[in-house]
Amino acid sequence: MAGIIELKGLSKTFGTGENQVSALKNVSVSVEKGDIFGIIGLSGAGKSTLVRCINLLERPDQGSVLFHGKDLTELKEKELRLQRRKISMIFQSFNLLDQRTALDNICFPMELEGVPRKKARQRAKELLETVGLPDKADAYPVQLSGGQKQRIAIARALASDPEVLLCDEATSALDPKTTGQILSLLQTINKERGITVIIITHQMSVIEQICNRVAILDSGEVAEIGDVVDVFSNPQSQAGRRLVSPNVAEPALDWDIPIARIAFNGSVSEEPVIARLVTTTGIPVSIMGAATRNVDGKAFGTMLISLPEDPGKKKEILDFLNGCQGVSAEEVTEHV
């Protein structure tokens, strides 16, 4: 099934000569209707460029942006403007009009479309209810807190009745509690209005909390893409592992012993996997590094252990570990 938004082979380079930076390298992502799609990466990974390519605030050097199968990069400016109304956007810095009240800010996109003023104000009031700020109609942005400003921005984004909502680091400027509230608002909007949400963030917690699919961006490339549960429980790429367990001890380059990486993908936390490994196989192992989290009584994360040199014993250990429920293990080769 074709996605509502499909990015195909996007490339974008900034600067020239020595200062040239490839922000995006052949990025392809498909977002299905109804998804809450997360795009995560460390700063400089190119995620903001990527989201800005979706509504062509940034023009990619190469590749196409399909919205309902129609390539936006080929549209004339006027048609593009019409399509943009169906793809709303909210920002890290909110970007409200400072000289307008909250209500007039929400009316703004409807003014652009030529909706009669009375009707626009009526709808704006309904949207204020939706975002939980019915009493802030006459407040100016300066009188609102960060969370309230983002709520107004969300209401404004909904005013044009969009099909897709792009969130560019929308919660990065907010405290954790407010972030949680904004995220659940986005989730409600996704569920009740069927709006596809695309979230750009550097915060794992954001993805964890509301996304169903995720793409991990690393130096302008898609390192990994898939369902959040899969990617988070067992990241395949280095960038993915770095993000999921930021403290995981990647094997140091000077370790000259064989190492195994164990991934805990939701095994029972109290299950003494390592202790049983040692007692069952009789082979002592050393824990070289670990970063695990306990979520709902289930263990997630990775651990590095030393392996014996003997191939038979190695296999014995790996087989034992792979036999445990919710655990997978493999020998790490990238450090040698």
Add this chain to the structure above:
Amino acid sequence: MFDLFSDAAKVAQQMEIICSEYGFALWETMYSLLLEVLFSYVIGLPLGVLLVTGEKEGIRPLPRWLMTVLNAVINLLRSVPFLILMIIALPLSKLIVGTKVGTAATIPPMVIAAFPLVARMVESSLREVNQGVVEAAQSMGASALQIVGKVLLPEALPSLISGGTITVGTILGYGAMAGIIGGGGLGKMAINYGYYNFKFLVMWAAVIGLIILVQVFQSAGTRIAVKCDKRLRNRS
């Protein structure tokens, strides 16, 4: 000069001049000021907008050569001393208002001197507008014209008003100089009676009038700019 003040007959004569001509001079100053400010903005405001929207990263980039010419012309007009510019531009007055003398004749040269200033003021005001807001409007599908009319100008309004206040002050100053080539008003009164005819009482009366005008416009402008700036509202 204080001797003149002590001479009762001369003082009486000067007072008479002040009483009979001050009102008309003030009126001339005000109406020429109004027309000059009006036309300076009619030309300068769109130019200032173009200077911002037409640049390479602007919302509606214009050909580079056009921007270069535009900037060069504005800089050129800004660098010619006003008195010289006024004399050079007088033939234009003949063309536009049909005469080279009188108050009306001084209006076109003044507009030519003032509109580049207005363009630069408008340009700097519009540059203060948060680029993110412009981007948000673009993401909503706003056209370039809508961005100018609904985002750039309204968001920059307090700054535009401050700029307007400075422009009014400057044009008042130009107006006094225009007295030299026959433009009416308080400036002419100060120069003709005071400087050329040693009627210093009249000169001071005119000068003080100009000072008061500048003060009034400045404080009114500042007050309006502050009042209409919604960013300055205290949290309630």
